[in-house]
Amino acid sequence: MKAKRNSPVEVVRLFNDCISRRDAEGLSELLTEDHVFIDSAGHAVSGKNACVDAWRGFFDAFPDYYNVIERMETKHNLVAVAGHSVCSDIRLHGPALWKAIVVDDRLAEWHVFDDTEENRRRLALES
Structure with a gap:
C-alpha cells in the first residue's frame, strides 16, 4: 500500500509548525x-544540512x-503564503510573505519576501 502523501499546503503547515516549536530535527x-532558503534580502543558504x-x-x-x-x-507545487511574524526583535516582527516549492512531500525552497504590493502581485496574493 502506498503511503499517503501530504498536499503542498500541508507540507508548508508542518514546516511552519516546526519553526514555531523551534524543531530543527522536524525541519530536517x-x-x-x-x-534552498532565501531571505528577504535575497541571501541564500543551499543544502539541507546548511x-x-x-x-x-x-x-x-x-527564541x-x-x-x-x-x-x-497554491499552483501545482508552489505555495504562496501571506501572514506575519511575531518576535520581540522588531526587525523580524510584522507582515511577511513566503514562497514555498514542494517536491515529493518535501520543501525544496523557502523564500521570504517583504510584504509589498509588488511582491503580492508576483506571488498572486493580491487582496
Missing part, C-alpha cells in the same frame, strides 16, 4: 537534500520567533 525531515544549521542558529538568536499564516494560494 521536511527538507529536500538540495533545499539550512538546518542556519535554523538552529536562528532559533538560538530569536520567541514564530509565523502566523493568514492565507495560502
Whole structure:
C-alpha cells in the first residue's frame, strides 16, 4: 500500500509548525537534500544540512520567533503564503510573505519576501 502523501499546503503547515516549536530535527525531515532558503534580502543558504544549521542558529538568536499564516494560494507545487511574524526583535516582527516549492512531500525552497504590493502581485496574493 502506498503511503499517503501530504498536499503542498500541508507540507508548508508542518514546516511552519516546526519553526514555531523551534524543531530543527522536524525541519530536517521536511527538507529536500538540495533545499534552498532565501531571505528577504535575497541571501541564500543551499543544502539541507546548511539550512538546518542556519535554523538552529536562528532559533538560538530569536527564541520567541514564530509565523502566523493568514492565507495560502497554491499552483501545482508552489505555495504562496501571506501572514506575519511575531518576535520581540522588531526587525523580524510584522507582515511577511513566503514562497514555498514542494517536491515529493518535501520543501525544496523557502523564500521570504517583504510584504509589498509588488511582491503580492508576483506571488498572486493580491487582496
